Amino acid sequence: MSDMMQTTLCKSVSYDGIGLHAGLPVHMILHPAAANTGIQFVRADLAGTPAVPALLPYVTNTMRATTLEKGEAKVFTVEHVLSALQGLCVDNCIVEMNSPEPPVADGSSAVFVDMIKEAGIRELDAVRNVHAVQEQHLIQEDDKFIAILPYDGFRITFTSINPHPLLGVQFFDAVVTEASYVKEIAFARTIAFTEELEMMRKLGLGKGGSVENAVVYDRETCLSQLRIDDELVRHKVLDIIGDLSLTGKQLKGHVIAVKSSHKLNNLLARQIYEEMN
Incomplete structure (x- = not known):
């Protein structure tokens, strides 16, 4: 193909x-x-x-x-x-x-x-509709940021920094291909913390969540069975791939992120979308 x-x-x-x-x-x-x-x-x-x-x-x-x-x-x-x-x-x-x-x-x-x-x-x-990013784009909010640079391929470098004693700093870097996506990224589950769950319930969120379909941490331990030690950062990369797909094109660029979120991913996607249009 x-x-x-x-x-x-x-x-x-x-x-x-x-x-x-x-x-x-x-x-x-x-x-x-x-x-x-x-x-x-x-x-x-x-x-x-x-x-x-x-x-x-x-x-x-x-x-x-x-x-x-x-x-x-x-x-x-x-x-x-x-x-x-x-x-x-x-x-x-x-x-x-x-x-x-x-x-x-x-x-x-x-x-x-x-x-x-x-x-x-x-x-x-x-x-295929492909967009090769032409210039650097950067979204920053306090100590969080996500950027994309011109690159011949699609690469994501993510650093997660979390105060939880079992998490700390996690780093993941991959050139995203069909093979690397399936082998290194797709299996990583979403992360949740017990103190957040209470707040989410009050907001009417997380009703379908469990220790089977999320990696749940309390203040000191992990209540779920991890699939890999750095499952959190791999899931963050999984989310970026989904969020940036909203540009409607296959992207060429190198994404570099620290502590990024859906909000920041979306703001970066908007900058890329504006460049495309």
């Missing part, structure tokens, strides 16, 4: 689960889509099955997760599905859901990677 041509799935595949924050049951189907469709989320449970494209102009919230909204079509916590599609270079896909939130699955993107592999990927008769 050529790196230059757009792709989609060979067939539809489905998965049943619950959403991380709303805790609602959801039936999600990944469908093949025509060239230049991009990634679209369809709400099958709403009248007229409204859709929202996975593009920056439709992002309405980045608190703890990424929310997309267009008219009646609202979906949130979409970054893990988007990360899997981007990581495996799927350019066009209809994500149909009968609930506002994709399944949390195991808190990583591994289930979605498996779905994509089960469906198979096929090439389309259209040239």
Whole structure:
């Protein structure tokens, strides 16, 4: 398969689960889509099955997760599905859901990677939309920042600094390819802290979370079984891949981040989007 041509799935595949924050049951189907469709989320449970494209102009919230909204079509916590599609270079896909939130699955993107592999990927008769970043972009907030530099490929270098005694400083660097995404990134689960969970519950968030689908830390210990010592920083990279996919193109650039978040990722994506347009 050529790196230059757009792709989609060979067939539809489905998965049943619950959403991380709303805790609602959801039936999600990944469908093949025509060239230049991009990634679209369809709400099958709403009248007229409204859709929202996975593009920056439709992002309405980045608190703890990424929310997309267009008219009646609202979906949130979409970054893990988007990360899997981007990581495996799927350019066009209809994500149909009968609930506002994709399944949390195991808190990583591994289930979605498996779905994509089960469906198979096929090439389309259209040239892939690629954007090579032309200049440095930087977003900084206190001691957090994320930047992107021109680079022939897609590389992410992330430093996580956390005061928890079991976490401290974690560093991860990878040239993101389909192979490295599947082997080094996709399995890393989202992280939560018990003191945050109480606050999240009051905000109506995290209702579908558990020690199975998130790596949960209390003040001193880890309540979950880690898959790898630096699972936190690898998941941060997984999130960046999903958040930057909202530019609507495969990117070429070197992302360098320290303690970045969905908010900062989104602000960087907006700068890249402005450069593109």
